[in-house]
Amino acid sequence: MTRDWLQSALEAAGIQSARLLPLWRFMWIVSIVVFVLVVAAALWAVARHRRDAAPPPSERGMTRAILGATALTIATLFAFLVLDFSTGRAITRVPHNPLVIRLTGHQWWWEVEYDDSIPQRHLRTANEIHVPVGRPVLFQLESGDVIHSFWVPSLAGKKDQIPGKENSVWFQADTAGIYRGQCAEFCGYQHAKMALLVIAVPPDSFSKWYDSQLQPAAPPADSIAARGQSVFVSSACVMCHTIEGTQAGSNVGPPLTHIASRRTIAAGTLENTRGNLAGWIVDPQRIKPGANMPPNGLSSADLNALLTYLEGLR
Amino acid sequence: MTDVAAPPRLAAERIGSAAPAPDVAELERTWHERGGFWGWLTTVDHKSVAKRYIITAFGFFLLGGILAAAMRLQLSRPENTVLGPDRYNQFFSTHGTTMMFLFAVPVMYSLGLYLVPLMVGTRNVAYPRLNSYGYYTYLVGGLFLWVSLVLNTGPDTGWFSYVPLAGPEYSPGKRVDVWGQAVTFTEIAALVAAVEIIATAFKMRAPGLSLHRLPLFVWAQIVTAFMIIFAMPWVAVASQLLPLERLVGTHFFNPAEGGDALLWQHLFWFFGHPEVYIIFIPALGIVSQVVTTFSRRQIVAYPAMVLALVATGVLAFGLWVHHMFATGLPQMGMSFFTAASALIAVPTGIQFFCWIATLWSGRPRLEVPLLFILGFVVVFMIGGLSGVMVASVPWDLQVHDTFFVVAHLHYVLLGGGVFPLFAGFYYWFPKFTGRMLSPALGRLNFWLFFIGVNLTFFPMHELGIDGMPRRVYTYLAATGWGGLNLLASIGATIIALSVITFLANVAWSLREGDVAGPNPWEADTLEWGTASPPPPYNFAELPVVEGRGGLWSRSEARPVVTGLRSDLREVLVTTVLDAVPDHLHFQPSPSVWPLLAALATGVLFISGIFTPWGFVVGAALVTLALVGWAWPRGKELEDQRRQEQRA
Numbered sequence: 001m002t003r004d005w006l007q008s009a010l011e012a013a014g015i016q017s018a019r020l021l022p023l024w025r026f027m028w029i030v031s032i033v034v035f036v037l038v039v040a041a042a043l044w045a046v047a048r049h050r051r052d053a054a055p056p057p058s059e060r061g062m063t064r065a066i067l068g069a070t071a072l073t074i075a076t077l078f079a080f081l082v083l084d085f086s087t088g089r090a091i092t093r094v095p096h097n098p099l100v101i102r103l104t105g106h107q108w109w110w111e112v113e114y115d116d117s118i119p120q121r122h123l124r125t126a127n128e129i130h131v132p133v134g135r136p137v138l139f140q141l142e143s144g145d146v147i148h149s150f151w152v153p154s155l156a157g158k159k160d161q162i163p164g165k166e167n168s169v170w171f172q173a174d175t176a177g178i179y180r181g182q183c184a185e186f187c188g189y190q191h192a193k194m195a196l197l198v199i200a201v202p203p204d205s206f207s208k209w210y211d212s213q214l215q216p217a218a219p220p221a222d223s224i225a226a227r228g229q230s231v232f233v234s235s236a237c238v239m240c241h242t243i244e245g246t247q248a249g250s251n252v253g254p255p256l257t258h259i260a261s262r263r264t265i266a267a268g269t270l271e272n273t274r275g276n277l278a279g280w281i282v283d284p285q286r287i288k289p290g291a292n293m294p295p296n297g298l299s300s301a302d303l304n305a306l307l308t309y310l311e312g313l314r
Numbered sequence: 315m316t317d318v319a320a321p322p323r324l325a326a327e328r329i330g331s332a333a334p335a336p337d338v339a340e341l342e343r344t345w346h347e348r349g350g351f352w353g354w355l356t357t358v359d360h361k362s363v364a365k366r367y368i369i370t371a372f373g374f375f376l377l378g379g380i381l382a383a384a385m386r387l388q389l390s391r392p393e394n395t396v397l398g399p400d401r402y403n404q405f406f407s408t409h410g411t412t413m414m415f416l417f418a419v420p421v422m423y424s425l426g427l428y429l430v431p432l433m434v435g436t437r438n439v440a441y442p443r444l445n446s447y448g449y450y451t452y453l454v455g456g457l458f459l460w461v462s463l464v465l466n467t468g469p470d471t472g473w474f475s476y477v478p479l480a481g482p483e484y485s486p487g488k489r490v491d492v493w494g495q496a497v498t499f500t501e502i503a504a505l506v507a508a509v510e511i512i513a514t515a516f517k518m519r520a521p522g523l524s525l526h527r528l529p530l531f532v533w534a535q536i537v538t539a540f541m542i543i544f545a546m547p548w549v550a551v552a553s554q555l556l557p558l559e560r561l562v563g564t565h566f567f568n569p570a571e572g573g574d575a576l577l578w579q580h581l582f583w584f585f586g587h588p589e590v591y592i593i594f595i596p597a598l599g600i601v602s603q604v605v606t607t608f609s610r611r612q613i614v615a616y617p618a619m620v621l622a623l624v625a626t627g628v629l630a631f632g633l634w635v636h637h638m639f640a641t642g643l644p645q646m647g648m649s650f651f652t653a654a655s656a657l658i659a660v661p662t663g664i665q666f667f668c669w670i671a672t673l674w675s676g677r678p679r680l681e682v683p684l685l686f687i688l689g690f691v692v693v694f695m696i697g698g699l700s701g702v703m704v705a706s707v708p709w710d711l712q713v714h715d716t717f718f719v720v721a722h723l724h725y726v727l728l729g730g731g732v733f734p735l736f737a738g739f740y741y742w743f744p745k746f747t748g749r750m751l752s753p754a755l756g757r758l759n760f761w762l763f764f765i766g767v768n769l770t771f772f773p774m775h776e777l778g779i780d781g782m783p784r785r786v787y788t789y790l791a792a793t794g795w796g797g798l799n800l801l802a803s804i805g806a807t808i809i810a811l812s813v814i815t816f817l818a819n820v821a822w823s824l825r826e827g828d829v830a831g832p833n834p835w836e837a838d839t840l841e842w843g844t845a846s847p848p849p850p851y852n853f854a855e856l857p858v859v860e861g862r863g864g865l866w867s868r869s870e871a872r873p874v875v876t877g878l879r880s881d882l883r884e885v886l887v888t889t890v891l892d893a894v895p896d897h898l899h900f901q902p903s904p905s906v907w908p909l910l911a912a913l914a915t916g917v918l919f920i921s922g923i924f925t926p927w928g929f930v931v932g933a934a935l936v937t938l939a940l941v942g943w944a945w946p947r948g949k950e951l952e953d954q955r956r957q958e959q960r961a
Contacts, residue, residue: 164569
């Protein structure tokens with residue numbers, strides 16, 4: 001995989017993470033100043049008396065110096081608190097007219113659901129979140145099992161997904177691009193390989209993408225793909241995955257209706273290529289040990305057909 | 315020797331240098347600890363128990379360090395396969411559990427168990443057998459954790475064991491139960507140590523050593539002991555509720571049945587945050603002693619120092635929610651914890667200013683202990699400043715549970731714990747062993763450690779900001795995190811070299827080091843007023859303290875307590891505030907019952923996770939052991955009778 005994404009709290013691509021930059025600069029500069037002053041004072045205190053044996057400073061003078069330094073500390077911390085509280089308030093303010101997405105964390109993938117007042121326009125996908133540039137997106141965070149945490153550094157701070165608790169977080173992508181995030185709460189074996197991509201595109205591209213994702217899966221284009229489809233619905237795949245427009249309708253694993261349109265597989269772990277997909281289907285435990293997908297002993301003809309079918313699911 | 319009616323023996327506290335010298339040979343016989351294996355098992359001498367504690371804790375430090383090295387090896391390049399997720403998760407969980415519960419907290423209070431009786435001028439801790447029981451409980455718990463790890467049953471849900479991941483549904487098997495019970499053992503040991511330190515420091519001080527004259531190390535230990543007493547019950551509750559959830563099927567943390575997953579986090583962090591200060595505050599005490607000795611003057615603004623220690627101890631209980639900023643608690647409530655987290659920088663700042671003023675106005679000698687204190691200043695400052703940063707809710711929401719926090723906590727715990735610990739070890743090693751550690755190796759030890767710590771942990775700040783979460787067993791090459799991780803791994807090897815240098819120094823100095831004499835650093839506090847290492851009875855004659863200074867300000871007369879019996883294990887009990895002699899107390903002799911009671915406790919906790927009958931059998935065994943412990947024995951009865959007769 002080549003890096004074509006941003007994933008840094010300081011490479012802000014949206015208002016929510018950009019709000020942090022003044023606070024960060026303040027903390028960073030004050031920290032350097034405080035560090036240099038205190039360390040220099042300590043080193044100088046040890047070094048100077050090894051040279052001169054002048055009479056020590058008066059206790060009163062030192063008490064004053066300590067009081068002064070303490071007052072300065074309190075004043076600095078107060079300035080920090082003011083800046084921190086105002087930043088915090090700005091970040092928690094609820095946005096106007098957001099796009100609402102329900103994001104559910106699973107061991108170890110993300111289920112993404114776009115709510116719409118028209119039930120037919122309700123969209124369910126996985127691991128890649130397309131959002132329109134310039135519009136706030138409100139995430140309703142849920143968990144299907146243990147605690148996960150949703151975090152896309154370039155867009156916003158994290159928020160935990162806790163079973164039995166309703167959490168939400170919002171961000172707005174102000175520039176088009178790809179923003180990567182990883183689960184930020186330890187969630188078991190494959191916590192390390194539970195990533196997602198946020199793909200921010202202009203609003204009209206977003207509408208196009210949305211409409212195409214609402215379509216049922218493309219029918220098999222040729223006989224090999226048709227064989228692939230029948231492999232899918234007659235093997236273990238069908239126990240967990242959905243492909244709209246076929247009999248496969250299980251919600252245990254990520255929906256695969258438009259799997260070929262995604263950039264990555266296995267929750268942001270592998271580039272979505274034919275070879276990677278083959279390796280993942282045959283032996284997921286080699287790539288993500290402990291993942292809930294079992295190995296699939298398919299014949300090479302079946303595997304090839306299945307791959308051809310899945311590659312057609314754009 | 316004794317002559318007076320009730321309160322019989324108090325009048326015997328004749329004070330003055332003219333009193334007859336004590337019968338040292340008889341003292342030696344009375345306080346003698348049997349040699350050999352049996353003597354080793356039964357000793358109740360606070361110095362033997364504390365030395366064991368320190369050595370055991372250091373052993374766990376090495377083991378935890380080996381796990382850290384393995385993890386750094388795994389993370390040194392992307393998509394590495396040295397450790398798989400299963401092993402990695404066990405390693406980081408056991409690393410954290412070991413370093414917090416088996417190394418940092420015990421090593422700090424065991425320094426107190428060694429030094430507090432000496433610093434307050436008494437012969438032993440208040441409850442010597444209980445002290446021995448505490449050590450054995452800790453040892454059983456530590457061995458249980460590590461044997462389990464070797465048997466591939468090490469905990470794998472972190473040192474925090476968040477539910478529901480650690481609950482019955484997502485962590486079947488015994489791994490989390492091992493974690494819970496190993497923690498329970500260390501809680502008992504810590505509570506025992508806290509009781510020892512409070513009772514010893516409050517009631518067994520030398521006459522004249524009133525509270526406002528106490529060395530800051532003893533103050534730090536008192537504050538810590540009270541924190542243990544208020545913090546440990548919370549994790550004790552938590553570490554019992556979790557096995558109940560897992561073994562009995564309760565639903566305290568199960569939202570589907572009306573429980574609450576966040577309840578666990580509140581319980582754990584209400585203990586877990588004070589825990590950090592339970593490590594840090596004794597370290598502050600070490601810093602104060604070392605700064606005092608090597609500045610060759612009393613600490614500046616002593617009352618402010620004491621108040622700062624107490625304030626830190628109190629404020630530490632108001633910070634726990636800053637571990638939970640990302641859980642979606644109300645903004646208003648979190649602001650309170652931000653303010654409290656920023657506020658706790660003030661007492662720490664005051665102590666820094668007082669130390670600098672002390673060094674400034676003293677005539678500092680840059681010996682190895684002071685060198686480590688300067689290392690502490692640099693490293694802890696970085697950790698403290700990043701600590702104020704993560705107190706900010708918006709900033710913490712970015713860096714929480716990332717390598718930024720890994721950097722922060724290691725700067726705080728290595729800077730605020732291990733650097734002072736090394737300083738203290740170089741400082742008190744002559745007292746423990748009678749020999750000096752080599753200063754040349756000490757300087758090498760320091761510089762390797764200083765460079766290694768910064769090289770390992772500083773790059774992690776940037777990794778966290780760049781999106782690398784904690785507790786990941788690997789990362790994709792495309793993330794670009796490989797370079798900084800490699801740098802951190804190189805730093806870890808330098809830390810390892812430093813620790814090897816330290817071990818070599820100890821091994822060499824035990825045989826070849828310069829003989830220390832009673833007070834090699836010309837220090838002030840009372841532990842330096844007796845031989846190095848101290849005899850089993852600590853002081854032939856208990857000192858009487860006349861001013862704030864101990865040895866520095868003793869008058870020519872060097873007053874001592876006389877009239878204590880040398881044919882019985884007798885100690886002087888004084889009043890809490892002013893240390894006026896109050897009464898005499900008779901201490902128990904060596905016994906094997908504390909060991910048996912600890913083993914019975916081990917049966918109770920360990921077998922309990924396999925079968926409910928384990929609790930029944932274990933409880934019966936503990937009861938038997940306690941009965942045996944408390945059973946009056948002939949010699950003791952006779953001793954007591956003799957004491958009463960003579961009184």
